[in-house]
Amino acid sequence: MKKDTCNIIIIFGATGDLAKRKLFPSLNGIYNSKKLPDNLKIIGCGRKEIDSDIFNDLHNKISKYSEYLKVDPSDKDDFISLSKKVKEIENIYNNTNIIYYLSTPPGAYLPIIDNLIINNLNKEENGFRRIIIEKPFGNDLDSSKKLNKVLSAGFNESQIFRIDHYLGKETVQNILVSRFTNFMFNALWDRNNISYIEITAAESIGIKDRGEYYDKSGAIKDMFQNHLLELLCLVAMEEPKVKTAESIRNEKVNVLNNIRKINCIDDVIRGQYLASETSSKIFKSYKENKGVEKNSKTETFFACKLFIDNDRWKDVPFFIRTGKRLPTKVTEIVVNFKKNNNIFSSKNESNTLIFRLQPDEGMLVKFNLKKPGHKSEIINKNLEFHYKKLGENIINNAYETLILDVFKGDTMLFSRSDFVEKAWEIVDPITKEIVSNNIKLYGYKAGTWGPQKCNDLFRNENTWRYPCKNLVNDGEICEL
Numbered sequence: 195m196k197k198d199t200c201n202i203i204i205i206f207g208a209t210g211d212l213a214k215r216k217l218f219p220s221l222n223g224i225y226n227s228k229k230l231p232d233n234l235k236i237i238g239c240g241r242k243e244i245d246s247d248i249f250n251d252l253h254n255k256i257s258k259y260s261e262y263l264k265v266d267p268s269d270k271d272d273f274i275s276l277s278k279k280v281k282e283i284e285n286i287y288n289n290t291n292i293i294y295y296l297s298t299p300p301g302a303y304l305p306i307i308d309n310l311i312i313n314n315l316n317k318e319e320n321g322f323r324r325i326i327i328e329k330p331f332g333n334d335l336d337s338s339k340k341l342n343k344v345l346s347a348g349f350n351e352s353q354i355f356r357i358d359h360y361l362g363k364e365t366v367q368n369i370l371v372s373r374f375t376n377f378m379f380n381a382l383w384d385r386n387n388i389s390y391i392e393i394t395a396a397e398s399i400g401i402k403d404r405g406e407y408y409d410k411s412g413a414i415k416d417m418f419q420n421h422l423l424e425l426l427c428l429v430a431m432e433e434p435k436v437k438t439a440e441s442i443r444n445e446k447v448n449v450l451n452n453i454r455k456i457n458c459i460d461d462v463i464r465g466q467y468l469a470s471e472t473s474s475k476i477f478k479s480y481k482e483n484k485g486v487e488k489n490s491k492t493e494t495f496f497a498c499k500l501f502i503d504n505d506r507w508k509d510v511p512f513f514i515r516t517g518k519r520l521p522t523k524v525t526e527i528v529v530n531f532k533k534n535n536n537i538f539s540s541k542n543e544s545n546t547l548i549f550r551l552q553p554d555e556g557m558l559v560k561f562n563l564k565k566p567g568h569k570s571e572i573i574n575k576n577l578e579f580h581y582k583k584l585g586e587n588i589i590n591n592a593y594e595t596l597i598l599d600v601f602k603g604d605t606m607l608f609s610r611s612d613f614v615e616k617a618w619e620i621v622d623p624i625t626k627e628i629v630s631n632n633i634k635l636y637g638y639k640a641g642t643w644g645p646q647k648c649n650d651l652f653r654n655e656n657t658w659r660y661p662c663k664n665l666v667n668d669g670e671i672c673e674l
Contacts, residue, residue: 200287203233206306207298208238217297220593221256231601235283239265259480267302273309284320291321293600300330304344311348324600326355329420330411335618341435342611355600356609360421360590365555365581369428385510389544392513392528392659393425395522405485412495417516421622426512427526440604443613450616454501458627463648465495469521470639477519477640491635494518499651514653519640524661525551543574556580556663575668
């Protein structure tokens, strides 16, 4: 008699860096939380010949569920072997659910997808078939459309999970909850009350051993096209009429559709980090990294100002920046409210709401009050919340959340094809101007907040918040 249901996750690129650092530790985490699906089998696939016992030794508690199979993305015979392995399992169970995880370089996506389709491994005859694809999803609009076309030939949209690990973060999901469930925020969330919004994703590290990939990508394609535009949409989207994946994804696409064409000459700043030295550290320049071209013009820092032309946000500037070798690792969203005009207006500061996504996850409100004493002196103070105060292990690993969502078939935290293509429509004009040498590349010392020119985006008395490791601290000099 056949058993009921088997759940298989097939990981292409199982010997690679992403699988080692993120996927297998996340599967171990799911195991520890007792949330693994019933009758789980993990098939790790890679180009190398590796003994399954050696492979399993790497993966701790989930090793009893896993085995290794040599599968070269372009080798048709290897996919025949994979198909036979799947058939063996199918013969034991009434239903077999399969997730294909493409944890490979982007160049391997098309041959893997083609071979899955050729061998009918996409067919949902006795269980679901789902595919997870890591970014970058294409490197421009044309390649993105081509990839979507190949995918749609064998999988419908509900089977495709374009993963952006940022969306799996607990604190990112909290943005919508905080906006829509708190009247004191939601009622003020528009151009009448908000002066400007900042989105920062800063990294203190360089590019490590990713030189060959990063030099072909840069900060715009690596961060802005995906992570940062996703965060922008969560901040700016309208409240969905119903709490469904498609309703939320529709509103995110609506935001992208309303973004005004970016002024590439005046509202885009690119930078590349230079060598620098402090009393305790020596930082080499970007060009000194392995895999980077000697005369590289790839940006490691990107900032821009953009506008959303709809009733809620018309003429409210959004300032977005990301970079390598900045003073500290931090991702946050800063909502700067308009200054309240009243009898104390010459002395008070504007209110600020900060969503801290990493590290020291939490929220911060800056508000005004009277300083104790006889004089009417106004001071600006912090009201903060830290996620860690809710208890240990509250914040789930992003990949754990997303992998479990794929098993559930929940697409809410994944990018839809029209979102990806629209994001490239926004980015492509910028990259074309770069190729035409119309956007300057500024140097900045490693360990600083990017090119000084970046402050010119404001063109008024406002400036960037300079966040530190701790949520409540800020300043141009932070903890390294």
